[in-house]
Amino acid sequence: MEATFIIAREDLQVDPVTIVAEGLLIGRLPICELLLNHPSVSRLHAGITYADGNYYLRNLRPSNPIMVNGAKLEEYEALADGDVVGIGPFALNIDFAQGWLVVKVSLQIAASPADAMARREASGLWDLPTTAQLEIPSEATLAETQGGAHQRKLPARKSKPAEASSTALDVFWDKRITAATKTVKPSPLFPLSGRSSGKAQSVWAPTTDLKRRWPVSLILWGMVPIALLSIAGALFYASAFAPAPISDAHNRASLNLSPPIANHVNAGSCTSCHALRTSMETKCASCHTTESFIPTVIQPHLNAGIGCVDCHAEHRGASFNAIDGALLSCFECHNDQNRKTYNGKSVSTPHGGTFGYPVVNGHWKWTGLDTEEMALRKTTLKLERLPSDNEDQWRSKQFHAVHLYRVRAVAGLPGNKDGELSCSSCHATRDPIDLTTPRTTCARCHNGQPDARAGRQVIASDKPNCTSCHVQHIKDKRHWNPGLLSRAD
Ligand code: HEC
Ligand code: HEC
Ligand code: HEC
Ligand code: HEC
Ligand code: HEC
Ligand code: HEC
Ligand code: HEC
Known part of the structure; x- marks a missing residue:
C-alpha cells in the first residue's frame, strides 16, 4: 500500500522531499530513498512500510542495531508519533501529519543513539505539538516550544502486527533488497557530500580527488x-x-607508354619513392630502368650533385607532368639570378641567353657526342675520325652527321627530295661555304616544338628547348620530338 513520506534533512541544508512509495528504504546505498551516508550505517539498513494504518519499521541488517526511543529494535515494530529512531549517528524524528509520515533527520554528535535520545529528552523537544495539530511543525513553533519545561510522556508502543502482515512485510522487503542490490553495483566510492534533492540529483560533479x-x-x-x-x-x-596529390602517371594502374619507361606501375604507392633505407634517386632509377629507357644523368650534373628530383618534381597535383616540369627546370636553374652553388659549382644563363651555337670564335666549342652517344644515333653518313682530323674537324663531322639526311627539313627549310636536311638547308652557298645562314636555322627546330606525346607545346617556340641540344637521358629514344626525325632509330 502506498504511503506518503516527507523527509526533512536537518543534517543537510536541503529542502524537504516528498516521496510516495510502498516503502521507504533507509541505508548507505544511493538507491535508498533515505540516504544516510556514514560508515556505521549499513548499505540497506532499515525500511519503513505502511500497512493496516501503521508504519512498520524493520531492521534489514539485524547485525547492525536500530534504536527506537533508546531501545534496540528487535525485528520490526510499528512506529508511533514522536518516536526517535537512531541509526548510526543519525536521529530520525517520526511525526504523523495528515496521514503522511514526516521523518526529520538530524545528525547527533553524541556517541550513541541512546545518548542522542537522552539529549533530545533533556532539551524538551518532546513537547512538539504534533499529532493534534496535524501539521508539520515550523521552525517558529520549534523555537516557541524549546523553552517548555514540562516533560512529555513517551508515546505508547504499538504491538507487533498480526502474523499475516508480518509475512507480507518479509516478502516486500525481500523483493526490495533484491532489486536494490541488483541495480547498484557495490562500490567503495560514495559521495562524501549528501545527495541533493529533486532535479538537482541528476546534476553531479565527478569526485576526481578520490581517483x-x-x-x-x-x-x-x-x-x-x-x-x-x-x-x-x-x-x-x-x-x-602527402603534401599534395601525386601525378597521374604515378597513380595509374597500367602502363600507357610503349615502349615502356617503367618496369612496373606505381599505382599510388608512397613507399616506392619514399623509403627509410634506400635513397629516392635509387628508387626512381630502379623502377625507371627498361630496355628502351635508362635513366642516365650527364656527367656534369652528377659532379654537381644534380639528381632526378632536382629536375622531376612530385606532389604538384594529379595533372602535373614530370616531363614538362623537367624541361622548365633548366631555365629555372641555369640562370644568372640563381646564386646557389651545387657542390661548389655555380650556374649562369647559358650562351648569353640565345640558342647555343657550336662554333665560338672560329672554333667548334660544342663538345660533341661520346662514342656511346654517337653509337645510339643511326646515321646514313659514314662517321669516322680520320687520323688527320683535328678536334674542330671531328666535332664538325659529328654535328653534320647528327643532322644530315636524318632530320626532317621542317619550318620552311629547303631539303632533299626525301624532305630531309641537306647542305642547302643550312648553307646558302657551297663555294665559298656560307657560314652565316646556319646561325639562323637552329631556333627553327630547337625550340618549343609541339610534343606529340603531351599533345601540346611545353616550351615557347621562341625559347630554346635545352634538352634538344643537351640530351639528358641519352638512352631515351623519345628525348625529343620524334616527328623531327625522318627515320626511326
Ligand atoms: C614518384 C615518386 C613519389 C611518390 C610516389 C610519392 N612521393 Fe612524396 N615526394 C616525392 C618527391 C620528389 C618529394 C620532394 C622531396 C624533396 O624535395 O626532397 C616528395 C616529398 C614528400 C613529402 C614532403 C617531405 C619533404 O621532405 O619535403 C611528403 C610528406 C611526402 N612526399 C609524402 C608522400 C606520400 C604520403 C606519398 C603517397 C601518397 C608520396 N609522398 C608519394 C616523390 C614521391
Ligand atoms: C614503382 C615504379 C616507379 C617509381 C618508383 C617511379 N616512377 Fe616514374 N613512372 C612510373 C610509371 C608507371 C610511369 C608512367 C608510365 C606509363 O604510363 O607508361 C611513370 C612516369 C614518369 C615520368 C613521365 C611522366 C609523364 O607524364 O610521361 C617521369 C618523368 C617519371 N616517372 C619520373 C620519376 C621520378 C623522378 C621518380 C623518382 C622520384 C619516379 N618516376 C619514380 C613508375 C615509377
Ligand atoms: C637535369 C635534369 C634531369 C635529371 C637530373 C633527370 N631527368 Fe629525367 N628527364 C629530364 C627531361 C628534360 C626529360 C624530358 C624528356 C627528355 O628530354 O629526355 C626527362 C624525362 C624523363 C623520363 C620520361 C622519359 C620518356 O620517354 O617519357 C623519365 C622516366 C625520367 N626522366 C626519369 C628520370 C630519373 C629516374 C632520373 C634520375 C635517375 C632523372 N630522370 C633525372 C630531365 C632530367
Ligand atoms: C638544380 C639546378 C640545375 C638544373 C635543374 C639543371 N642543371 Fe644543368 N647544371 C647544373 C650545374 C650546377 C651544372 C654544373 C656546372 C659546372 O660544372 O660548372 C650543370 C651543368 C650542365 C651542363 C654542362 C655544362 C658544361 O659546362 O659542360 C649542361 C649542358 C646542362 N647543365 C644542361 C642542363 C639542362 C638541359 C637542364 C634541364 C633539363 C639542366 N641543366 C638542369 C645545374 C642544373
Ligand atoms: C643543320 C645545319 C647544317 C647543315 C644541314 C649542313 N651544315 Fe655545314 N655547317 C653548319 C654549321 C653550324 C657550321 C659551322 C658554322 C660556323 O663555323 O659558324 C657548318 C660548317 C660547315 C663547313 C665549314 C667547316 C667547318 O666544319 O666548320 C663546311 C665545309 C660545311 N659546313 C659543309 C657542309 C656540307 C657539304 C653540307 C651538306 C652535305 C652541310 N655543311 C650541311 C651547319 C650545317
Ligand atoms: C630542321 C631542324 C633542325 C635544325 C635546323 C637544327 N637542328 Fe639540331 N637537331 C635536330 C634534331 C631533330 C636533332 C636530334 C637528332 C637525334 O636525335 O639524333 C638535332 C640534334 C642536335 C644536337 C645534338 C643533340 C644530341 O645530343 O643528340 C645539337 C647539339 C644540335 N642539334 C644543335 C643544332 C644547332 C646549333 C643548330 C643550328 C646551327 C641546329 N642544331 C639546327 C634538328 C635540327
Ligand atoms: C641549339 C642547341 C642548343 C640549345 C637549344 C641549348 N644549348 Fe646550351 N649549348 C649548345 C652548344 C652548341 C654549346 C657549346 C657552345 C657554348 O658553350 O657556347 C652549349 C653550351 C651550354 C652550356 C655550357 C656553357 C655555359 O655557358 O655554361 C650550358 C650550361 C648550356 N649550354 C645549357 C643550356 C641550357 C640550360 C639550355 C636551355 C635554356 C641550352 N643550353 C640550350 C647548344 C644549345
Missing part, C-alpha cells in the same frame, strides 16, 4: 601503440600525409 592517478608507465606504454599506428598509417594510408 587514483594514472601511472606514468601507462602513458609511456600508451605511446607505443600510437607510434605503431602512426607508422602503419604512414605506410598504408599515406595519402593523408
Whole structure:
C-alpha cells in the first residue's frame, strides 16, 4: 500500500522531499530513498512500510542495531508519533501529519543513539505539538516550544502486527533488497557530500580527488601503440600525409607508354619513392630502368650533385607532368639570378641567353657526342675520325652527321627530295661555304616544338628547348620530338 513520506534533512541544508512509495528504504546505498551516508550505517539498513494504518519499521541488517526511543529494535515494530529512531549517528524524528509520515533527520554528535535520545529528552523537544495539530511543525513553533519545561510522556508502543502482515512485510522487503542490490553495483566510492534533492540529483560533479592517478608507465606504454599506428598509417594510408596529390602517371594502374619507361606501375604507392633505407634517386632509377629507357644523368650534373628530383618534381597535383616540369627546370636553374652553388659549382644563363651555337670564335666549342652517344644515333653518313682530323674537324663531322639526311627539313627549310636536311638547308652557298645562314636555322627546330606525346607545346617556340641540344637521358629514344626525325632509330 502506498504511503506518503516527507523527509526533512536537518543534517543537510536541503529542502524537504516528498516521496510516495510502498516503502521507504533507509541505508548507505544511493538507491535508498533515505540516504544516510556514514560508515556505521549499513548499505540497506532499515525500511519503513505502511500497512493496516501503521508504519512498520524493520531492521534489514539485524547485525547492525536500530534504536527506537533508546531501545534496540528487535525485528520490526510499528512506529508511533514522536518516536526517535537512531541509526548510526543519525536521529530520525517520526511525526504523523495528515496521514503522511514526516521523518526529520538530524545528525547527533553524541556517541550513541541512546545518548542522542537522552539529549533530545533533556532539551524538551518532546513537547512538539504534533499529532493534534496535524501539521508539520515550523521552525517558529520549534523555537516557541524549546523553552517548555514540562516533560512529555513517551508515546505508547504499538504491538507487533498480526502474523499475516508480518509475512507480507518479509516478502516486500525481500523483493526490495533484491532489486536494490541488483541495480547498484557495490562500490567503495560514495559521495562524501549528501545527495541533493529533486532535479538537482541528476546534476553531479565527478569526485576526481578520490581517483587514483594514472601511472606514468601507462602513458609511456600508451605511446607505443600510437607510434605503431602512426607508422602503419604512414605506410598504408599515406595519402593523408602527402603534401599534395601525386601525378597521374604515378597513380595509374597500367602502363600507357610503349615502349615502356617503367618496369612496373606505381599505382599510388608512397613507399616506392619514399623509403627509410634506400635513397629516392635509387628508387626512381630502379623502377625507371627498361630496355628502351635508362635513366642516365650527364656527367656534369652528377659532379654537381644534380639528381632526378632536382629536375622531376612530385606532389604538384594529379595533372602535373614530370616531363614538362623537367624541361622548365633548366631555365629555372641555369640562370644568372640563381646564386646557389651545387657542390661548389655555380650556374649562369647559358650562351648569353640565345640558342647555343657550336662554333665560338672560329672554333667548334660544342663538345660533341661520346662514342656511346654517337653509337645510339643511326646515321646514313659514314662517321669516322680520320687520323688527320683535328678536334674542330671531328666535332664538325659529328654535328653534320647528327643532322644530315636524318632530320626532317621542317619550318620552311629547303631539303632533299626525301624532305630531309641537306647542305642547302643550312648553307646558302657551297663555294665559298656560307657560314652565316646556319646561325639562323637552329631556333627553327630547337625550340618549343609541339610534343606529340603531351599533345601540346611545353616550351615557347621562341625559347630554346635545352634538352634538344643537351640530351639528358641519352638512352631515351623519345628525348625529343620524334616527328623531327625522318627515320626511326
Ligand atoms: C614518384 C615518386 C613519389 C611518390 C610516389 C610519392 N612521393 Fe612524396 N615526394 C616525392 C618527391 C620528389 C618529394 C620532394 C622531396 C624533396 O624535395 O626532397 C616528395 C616529398 C614528400 C613529402 C614532403 C617531405 C619533404 O621532405 O619535403 C611528403 C610528406 C611526402 N612526399 C609524402 C608522400 C606520400 C604520403 C606519398 C603517397 C601518397 C608520396 N609522398 C608519394 C616523390 C614521391
Ligand atoms: C614503382 C615504379 C616507379 C617509381 C618508383 C617511379 N616512377 Fe616514374 N613512372 C612510373 C610509371 C608507371 C610511369 C608512367 C608510365 C606509363 O604510363 O607508361 C611513370 C612516369 C614518369 C615520368 C613521365 C611522366 C609523364 O607524364 O610521361 C617521369 C618523368 C617519371 N616517372 C619520373 C620519376 C621520378 C623522378 C621518380 C623518382 C622520384 C619516379 N618516376 C619514380 C613508375 C615509377
Ligand atoms: C637535369 C635534369 C634531369 C635529371 C637530373 C633527370 N631527368 Fe629525367 N628527364 C629530364 C627531361 C628534360 C626529360 C624530358 C624528356 C627528355 O628530354 O629526355 C626527362 C624525362 C624523363 C623520363 C620520361 C622519359 C620518356 O620517354 O617519357 C623519365 C622516366 C625520367 N626522366 C626519369 C628520370 C630519373 C629516374 C632520373 C634520375 C635517375 C632523372 N630522370 C633525372 C630531365 C632530367
Ligand atoms: C638544380 C639546378 C640545375 C638544373 C635543374 C639543371 N642543371 Fe644543368 N647544371 C647544373 C650545374 C650546377 C651544372 C654544373 C656546372 C659546372 O660544372 O660548372 C650543370 C651543368 C650542365 C651542363 C654542362 C655544362 C658544361 O659546362 O659542360 C649542361 C649542358 C646542362 N647543365 C644542361 C642542363 C639542362 C638541359 C637542364 C634541364 C633539363 C639542366 N641543366 C638542369 C645545374 C642544373
Ligand atoms: C643543320 C645545319 C647544317 C647543315 C644541314 C649542313 N651544315 Fe655545314 N655547317 C653548319 C654549321 C653550324 C657550321 C659551322 C658554322 C660556323 O663555323 O659558324 C657548318 C660548317 C660547315 C663547313 C665549314 C667547316 C667547318 O666544319 O666548320 C663546311 C665545309 C660545311 N659546313 C659543309 C657542309 C656540307 C657539304 C653540307 C651538306 C652535305 C652541310 N655543311 C650541311 C651547319 C650545317
Ligand atoms: C630542321 C631542324 C633542325 C635544325 C635546323 C637544327 N637542328 Fe639540331 N637537331 C635536330 C634534331 C631533330 C636533332 C636530334 C637528332 C637525334 O636525335 O639524333 C638535332 C640534334 C642536335 C644536337 C645534338 C643533340 C644530341 O645530343 O643528340 C645539337 C647539339 C644540335 N642539334 C644543335 C643544332 C644547332 C646549333 C643548330 C643550328 C646551327 C641546329 N642544331 C639546327 C634538328 C635540327
Ligand atoms: C641549339 C642547341 C642548343 C640549345 C637549344 C641549348 N644549348 Fe646550351 N649549348 C649548345 C652548344 C652548341 C654549346 C657549346 C657552345 C657554348 O658553350 O657556347 C652549349 C653550351 C651550354 C652550356 C655550357 C656553357 C655555359 O655557358 O655554361 C650550358 C650550361 C648550356 N649550354 C645549357 C643550356 C641550357 C640550360 C639550355 C636551355 C635554356 C641550352 N643550353 C640550350 C647548344 C644549345
